[in-house]
Amino acid sequence: MPTPPETIYGSAYMPTDVPGPQARALVERDAQVLAPVGRVYPLVVERALGCEVWDVDGQRYLDMNAGIAVLAAGHCHPRLVEVATAQLNRFTHMAGTDFYNEPMVRAAEKLVSLMPGGQDWQVFFTNSGTEAVEACVKLARYVTGRQNIIGFYRAFHGRSYGSLALTASKPRQREGFFPMLPGSFHALYPNCGHCPINLHHPECGLACLDFIEQTLFTCTTPPSEVAAIIIEPIQGEGGYVVPPLGTLAKLRELCDRHGILLICDEVQSGVGRTGKLWAFEHEGIVPDIVASAKGLGGGLPLGAMLARRALASQWKPGAHGNTYGGNGLTCAVTYELLCMVEEELMANAARVGAHLLAQLSALQQRFPVIGAVRGRGLMLGVELIDPASGAPASELANRLMVEAFRKGLLILTCGTSTIRFCPPLILTQAQADEAVERFALALEALC
Ligand SMILES: Cc1ncc(COP(=O)(O)O)c(C=O)c1O
Secondary structure: OOOOOOOOOOOOOOOOOOOOHHHHHHHHHHHHHOOOOOOOOOOOEEEEEEOEEEEOOOOEEEEOOHHHHOOOOOEOOHHHHHHHHHHHOOOOOOOOOOOOOHHHHHHHHHHHHHOOOHHHEEEEEEOOHHHHHHHHHHHHHHHHOOOEEEEEOOOOOOOOHHHHHHOOOOHHHOOOOOOOOOOEEEEOOOOHHHOOOOOOOOOOOOHHHHHHHHHHHHHHOOHHHEEEEEEOOOEOOOOOEOOOOOHHHHHHHHHHHHOOEEEEEOOOOOOOOOOOOOHHHHHOOOOOEEEEOHHHHEOEOOEEEEEEHHHHOOOOOOOOOOOOOOOHHHHHHHHHHHHHHHHHHHHHHHHHHHHHHHHHHHHHHHOOOEEEEEEEOOEEEEEEEOOOOOOEOHHHHHHHHHHHHHOOEEOEEEOOOEEEEOOOOOOOHHHHHHHHHHHHHHHHHHO
């Protein structure tokens, strides 16, 4: 396990400007050999532990990104390092869709035991979130014999062709890649901060969702040809948007009425991040199929499609498969991680998340550019606005992200003008306070 240098929270902010010389050199080497993908700031990590990261020039950062909502147990957690090391010495890969291995079965058993309805679920392991979504879509088409899938505007489901067709977050993610998968439709995501139909909740009765029956089903696709509706219980890349309670219940009822399957994309919101294992549990509904990834692998690449047994068991041998899904190493780590989530991480996300939400909300009085603070558990968004007009302050959000980096705080934007906080679920209250302090320093520097 790496030994971190001695550091005391709040002792010293960036001693020198970033990026330092080593970081700059690596950024140049990277540009020569790696296809451009659009990095957001020049963080070049050397080592990391818990919620802290050190770059190649020795600068210390507090990590509110967790590798984009991935590292549920933080960097290099000793329990996961121990399990991974032991498994590396046994075997790593055995092609889970061709052969059997115990860590894969153990991880699946644990996942199933944590699902509502207990034994009524089956798992297909993937390597990423996008591949989990592909599996969900393929299963929905396969078992219903229907072709069409309805997603939501501003959703993000991934970048392979099936999931990209359902992603409707930013045009640049689709530009140059048309045509998309046929049979993909989009509906209006309930977002009371920016209501898509200018009404007020709760008087509206979630009228935005009526678009599905009143417009899609009457103008573009008969419901009898819709295999599934896919929704993020909290929109992630779309801006950490929490829809009002009742959203998933209304969709569940609509799906049941038309024989449509409900898919929850929990790739970003799942595995304890919102204070419950799955974000859909806040609504008390149960979907038919769930996509998971990110937090699930504890830092190793693992995703999963979970489906009710009655659906998943319909796949005939060879109907779907992959090479790396169910890899022994990733599954051993995932089992241990799920134990930790159940034992402590989920509760910590709820507790420290409530504290962080309160502290970030308190900044609103000092900084009128903060238009809203929202989220659940440790999936929190701070939306920035122009205080005079109320318009989204996208440029400020980008500048603030970079300024925070200079102040030793790793954060990321999402949506139009929102800063997301998705730290490791082991975050302590003291670390949350330090993050808010550094965030306020960055805000002060710009506002
Ligand atoms: C909700 C959601 N679904 C799917 C994906 C795609 O996951 P991956 O990048 O692992 O393919 C993401 C990634 O951000 C996501 O947030």
